[in-house]
Amino acid sequence: DQQVKQNSPSLSVQEGRISILNCDYTNSMFDYFLWYKKYPAEGPTFLISISSIKDKNEDGRFTVFLNKSAKHLSLHIVPSQPGDSAVYFCAAMTSGNTGKLIFGQGTTLQVKP
Amino acid sequence: EAQVTQNPRYLITVTGKKLTVTCSQNMNHEYMSWYRQDPGLGLRQIYYSMNVEVTDKGDVPEGYKVSRKEKRNFPLILESPSPNQTSLYFCASSYGPRLRDTGELFFGEGSRLTVL
Numbered sequence: 001d002q003q004v005k006q007n008s009p010s011l012s013v014q015e016g017r018i019s020i021l022n023c024d025y026t027n028s029m030f031d032y033f034l035w036y037k038k039y040p041a042e043g044p045t046f047l048i049s050i051s052s053i054k055d056k057n058e059d060g061r062f063t064v065f066l067n068k069s070a071k072h073l074s075l076h077i078v079p080s081q082p083g084d085s086a087v088y089f090c091a092a093m094t095s096g097n098t099g100k101l102i103f104g105q106g107t108t109l110q111v112k113p
Numbered sequence: 114e115a116q117v118t119q120n121p122r123y124l125i126t127v128t129g130k131k132l133t134v135t136c137s138q139n140m141n142h143e144y145m146s147w148y149r150q151d152p153g154l155g156l157r158q159i160y161y162s163m164n165v166e167v168t169d170k171g172d173v174p175e176g177y178k179v180s181r182k183e184k185r186n187f188p189l190i191l192e193s194p195s196p197n198q199t200s201l202y203f204c205a206s207s208y209g210p211r212l213r214d215t216g217e218l219f220f221g222e223g224s225r226l227t228v229l
Contacts, residue, residue: 006155034216043117043203043220044156089155099144099163099212100171103156 003027004092006104014112019077021107023090026071030092030102035064035075038087038106047088048075080111115140117221119204125227126194134189134224136204144209145187146171146218147179149200156203162187163209194228201225 005024013019023033031052036044050057050064050073057064063076077084091103117138126132138145146161148171158171162181176198178190187206191198202225205218212218 004155009153032213032216036218041222043205043222044218045220046217049216091156093213093216095213099146099161099169100158101146101212101216101218102158102172103148105153105155 001026002105003030004090004102004104006088006090006107008107009105010108010110012110012112013080015082016079019075019080019084019109019111021075021077021088021090021109023073023075023104024071025073025092027092027094027102028071029094031095032093033064033066033073034091034093034101035062036089036091036103037084038089044089077109080109082111082113085109085111115219117204117206117219119202119221119224121224122222123225125229127229128195129193132191132194132226134191134202134204134226136187136189136221137185138187138204138206138219139185140206140208140219141184142206142208142219143184144207144212145181146205146207146212147177147187147189148203148205149173150203150223151200159189159202161212163211191226194226196228199226199228 034049038044147159160179
């Protein structure tokens with residue numbers, strides 16, 4: 001049972017446009033969310049996070065939005081660059097468990113020049 | 114250079130032949146964890162450790178063992194590998210000991226394991 005779902009396996013956007021990657025979760029106990037980026041033949045790297053006490057967090061070109069009522073979060077990349085082409089994973093954890101981090105299936109983003 | 118080092122990076126083995134994938138970090142991190150990545154399933158947590166001698170199961174611990182005798186090392190042991198353990202494995206660490214203190218994991222480059 002996938003508690004964190006990324007329903008779009010892939011996304012293609014033009015350079016300079018906005019990329020929106022979506023993530024849904026089912027566990028209402030999740031209260032901290034993260035996004036990781038992964039290039040081929042490398043390990044994932046941390047991108048941005050958000051706590052459930054917020055609904056938005058920005059870091060440069062990357063913004064994460066959290067809609068708790070819909071159990072939905074999204075990552076916006078503006079403007080998209082070819083170097084952003086990678087697999088993006090969202091992940092979630094609960095307040096009660098300090099060691100488990102649940103990842104989604106990942107979305108492959110391709111940014112075309 | 115701060116890093117998480119996994120070995121071997123690639124391994125082909127046969128069913129039932131015990132193997133160990135080593136993981137070492139040089140960042141003095143308290144928290145370490147193992148994940149496997151499979152197509153369509155994303156990253157699934159196998160085991161994690163919040164400190165020396167403290168380990169706990171993730172979502173898919175069956176068929177795996179771990180140990181944390183020293184802070185820097187967290188080996189993953191497959192006592193009797195089976196073909197369904199063919200996967201890409203990642204070790205990760207964090208300042209911890211509570212992962213949510215920062216939430217940021219530092220990953221190794223991955224170990225691709227094939228069990229025939």
